[in-house]
Amino acid sequence: MPLQRNILVFRTGQLGDTIVSLPAIHAIRAAYPDHRLILLTPNQPGNLVSPLEILGDSKIFSQVLFYVTPRARALASIHTVALSIKIWRLKPEALFYLRGLPWDHFWRDRFFFQLLCGISKTYGLNGSEDIFGRRDASGGLCRCPSEVERLLHIVAEADSGGLASQNVNFGIPISRKxxxxxxxxxxxxxxxxxxxxxxxxxxxxxxxxxxxxxxxxxxxxxxxxxxxxxxxxxxxxxxxxxxxxxxxxxxxxxxxxxxxxxxxxxxxxxxxxxxxxxxxxxxxxxxxxxxxxxxxxxxxxxxxxxxxxxxxxxxxxxxxxxxxxxxxxxxxxxxxxxxxxxxxxxxxxxxxxxxxxxxxxxxxxxxxxxxxxx
Structure with missing residues (x-):
């Protein structure tokens, strides 16, 4: 039986966050056609929407890991260690960190994925210029790239040919039903x-x-x-x-x-x-x-x-x-x-x-x- 080759994709957020991440997710799939894509996402409360709810029927993800973050610090630590062990056993070849900005937990997440989970190739977790609050010469807020473009740029870090990340494909899988x-x-x-x-x-x-x-x-x-x-x-x-x-x-x-x-x-x-x-x-x-x-x-x-x-x-x-x-x-x-x-x-x-x-x-x-x- 051939060894399974895994890629971990981390994304959180609401409906809009999920929609703008779809081109990047499709680009990851195109760049790694023979790998298993594993989605890591929080167990969404209420009416929040994860990529799985939209892409589930398209079979892009081979596996989904849900996690919760308990309020109690001791319990949260136990959950963190358990999740890191689960991810470590999967031995992902790479992580695509598609979390939205601002990165309030950047260093914590870097420690978690690179050290606790042992993932050496992490795209989107290698630092980024912080432009929040920056203003131009006229005093207005600086214009940012769209979130779609930012996430595709993360995929481009790994996709040396750049072809997969240049194709903006939302690929909403509307069914006959x-x-x-x-x-x-x-x-x-x-x-x-x-x-x-x-x-x-x-x-x-x-x-x-x-x-x-x-x-x-x-x-x-x-x-x-x-x-x-x-x-x-x-x-x-x-x-x-x-x-x-x-x-x-x-x-x-x-x-x-x-x-x-x-x-x-x-x-x-x-x-x-x-x-x-x-x-x-x-x-x-x-x-x-x-x-x-x-x-x-x-x-x-x-x-x-x-x-x-x-x-x-x-x-x-x-x-x-x-x-x-x-x-x-x-x-x-x-x-x-x-x-x-x-x-x-x-x-x-x-x-x-x-x-x-x-x-x-x-x-x-x-x-x-x-x-x-x-």
Whole structure:
């Protein structure tokens, strides 16, 4: 029996973190076609999403190691040693450390993987220039590479040819079952082929990222009045369902609320059929961009520009840059979210109409043509 050759991939985070890591994961698979890929990820609480939930059916990972981090220090130490032994026994040839920035636990993780687990080749754990908080000559926050590009750069460290890491492939594995579910919802809603379908993303797990809901209502009123063949669909998690209900109550029957009702892959197929996404910086936005749907993305200034913007060239990002930019706050009380409230309804509508005019169409995308699993 041939010796198993293992590659360990470490990634944590929520839906958006997972989506932006997919091109890097596919690039690792392409660079190591004969190896077993092992995913190391936390046992996600609540509605957080790991790469396994999206890529499980694609069989990219041969094995998944889940871990928990107990609050009690003594118990945490026991879990750490047990996990290191488990990884050491697998003898991974390399580790791809795809954890998000900032690296609060960089040195701890370096000690864990390189010394305790005995992994000599560690990509993404070899130090990185810290640009958080750095400003340019005009006083604005420096622009960062996108997270997609940063993670692909990590893969490029190992892929000497660079071919695998140059191919940006999100590879969302939408199945026939996912497609049929959306077909059923479209039919139930009486959706027509000539309708303009616009996705709305009014939610976010971080209050500091939420553009005021009343402005989404204004956007909806304008779009429904101007485009008589339009429908608005609210996407998001279960925590966003109540926001969708408020939009439905204010805007009427041409608004559908799918928040919390779809799986990640069903949401991907629904977003793929939309002409446009309009909403906050959320996992739904990254999912829309990953399936090729143009985004009007409404961004707070809590983080550096560039880092979390939707990947691709067909998007418009709306962002202001007050002096408090780069705060990394999850809740903004003192400044009352000035970076978001300065983004006007008129600016968002101008961006929407700009994308629709550029596309020159008001048609929904029809049946899936790529990335579908039977």
């Amino acid at each position: 996912d497609s049929c579910r959306i077909d059923s919802l479209w039919k139930e809603a009486g959706m027509l082929k000539n309708e303009l379908i616009i996705a709305l993303g009014p939610g976010s797990k971080m209050p500091a990222k939420r553009w005021p809901l009343e402005r989404f209502i204004e956007i909806g009123r304008y779009l429904l009045a101007k485009f008589t063949n339009s429908r608005l669909i609210v996407f998001g998690g279960s925590e966003d369902f109540s926001l969708g209900e408020v939009l439905k109550h204010n805007l009427g029957a041409r608004v559908l609320n799918f928040a919390g009702l779809l799986s990640v892959l069903e949401s991907a197929e629904g977003l793929r059929r939309c002409s446009l996404y309009v909403g906050n910086d959320t996992g739904v936005m990254h999912l829309a961009a990953a399936v090729g749907t143009p985004c009007v993305a409404i961004f707070s200034a809590r983080d550096h520009p560039g880092r979390w913007e939707p990947y691709g060239l067909n998007h418009i990002v709306l962002r202001k840059n007050p002096h408090c930019a780069g705060c990394l706050l999850q809740v903004c009380s003192d400044r009352r979210m000035i970076c978001l409230t300065e983004i006007t309804v008129s600016e968002v509508l101008e961006a929407i109409e700009g994308i629709l005019k550029k596309r020159g169409e008001c048609q929904p995308v029809e049946s899936p043509k790529v990335g579908v699993i039977n």
